[in-house]
Amino acid sequence: MIKPVKFSLSYSGEVKCSLTLKRFYPPDIKIRWSSGESQTKIMDYSRPVQSADGETFDVTSVFTLPRSLCFPVYVTWEHQSVKEPPSIILNPSDLPWHPQIEELNSPDLKLNTESKIQVKISRYFSEDLTVEWNKKEMGTDRFVAVDINKYKSEISEHQRQSDNTYSCTASLLFTPTLPEDQRSEFICRVQHPCMEQPIERRIGPLQIT
Template sequence: MNTTTPLVTIERVEKEDKTSSALCSVMGFYPRDISVNIVIDQTIMEDSVLTEHRTNADGTYSINKTWTIPTDVSPKFLSCLVHHETLSPYVQKDLQLTYQGQQNDNETNVGAIVGVIIGVLILLVLIGAVYYYKKKAGSQKCSMGDIESPVWIDGAKTVLSCKASNCTGDAQVIWVIQSKDGTRLEVSENPSTDMEEEEALMSMEYKVTRNIVSQKKGKLHDVTTKLTFIPSMSRHLWTTVTCRISDNKEVMEKTYGPNSILAKPKFNEPVKSTLSPRGEVELSATLQSFYPEKMEIRWSSESAKYQEKFQSKENRSNYGNTFNLESKCTVPGELFKNPEFKVMVTWKHESMECPEFRELSAKDLPWHPKLQTIPIESVFQGDKVLLQCRVSDYFPDALVVKWLEKKMGSQELVEITSSEKKENLYQILTVIFLS
């Protein structure tokens, strides 16, 4: 079935006991994996309730998430934040809340608003005149751009940047990192010495830089600040980052997030192999500690003489915020008799720039031939001697055994062709000559 983008709505539901709740409905999506959160002021409501997946007639899924609004809390906005593989990177639906007291005040002030409109029109004319004068005089207001950030990957250094233009003073920069549980940490170019020990240790994980470039005309300058750190699944999943720039008495802020993190899969070396009673080779590959859950993995042979895709079975599990996957594949043992035959397992994940793979041939299998020591008794010149060598514990059954002799006074090894095989016992009848 093709992927389907979810339809997201959020609404306020009034109850008979005069309480209310926020209902986030996510409908008609495929595949099944999805993340739904209700957010207030960039904080995820952990006590929200998620329903079970419902299967629609067309094979897609629907799901609801509900959060009961406490009577002592009056948020102005609610947001429903949905992450799904069809969204880039997510979709957010906002809901503005009004309350009874506010509604009455609005009705009372309707007449006053009409009167204010006339005053606003006059004020707009004055503002336009002042703006024109300032623009003509070359005065410009400091402005701040959005935070630029690459994709966050667990364990890989990440640099966020933000730029402010047309600043007039010595602009000061503070970056604010707010974790999923609401913990906030402020870091700057010159950390404060008044921090508590735990907060000071946490701030050491982050590096803040600031670069000021003066413009060619006037006394204005541009400020570029960067925040460098190494994202961690345990500390930074759904983290929000805010950049705060102060220029003279003006304070500007831009926020990035809540942000997800990609964790690259770790391959558990080597590919494991077992031998079935029917002579089939059962192969197993394990990938660990990746996020999100979606993973593409396949088994194939792409040699010049043999090309095929093999069916596999997958077993998935999760540990903390990350996922593990074990993929198993069965290959006919007869194929490994060809020394050019190779099996390849290939995997691709959102966190990887390109697919990775491992190859396996007969020489990589653990069943290597074991040779029994050749027993030699006391012999005399001219005696006929039967030499025997037992070879065991090998796979596949494609073994070639050669007997070689080296005559006295010569360093050359010469093949003896009159050997024979009885099961796994290789023997040769020869005559001993001593000189």
């Protein structure tokens, strides 16, 4: 019986991958881990323990990923009960620390006064986070990348939280003008290695005062 690989995160930024195999016999088993393109193999010598039934064995094997997070990670085990060694491939999207994104917020937007739209992003690891802003074109339903000459995208410093994940605030700074910013709409798109698809948040139509 194979249990899903579990992940834990240390203060130093190391990720521990734990694989548990249950109820096998005899106890002799070989487990190998490897990571990155080079696939340098590491043999695990964890000692099996007797299962609750008193007749079979369980083992938990732990592999520590360095802070650089070299993916993919491969784990393979050999046991006389199987002809072909089973294996599992782990990718960044398997990690559980997906960004949590609050709703976009904007204080009063005043004409010809520097303003900003902000969003709080939290509970992610690693810090490899990308934020993209798009604006709805006037008179259309199409969103395009903001004009970098007018709109400035900023991400605050990544703050470590008590669970060793990170949080930050993403901002879009600009000086509202008419007519292009009246009733404007924006999309904030957040991408992270843990996610196969980006997450979006939308705000607008905005009122310029």
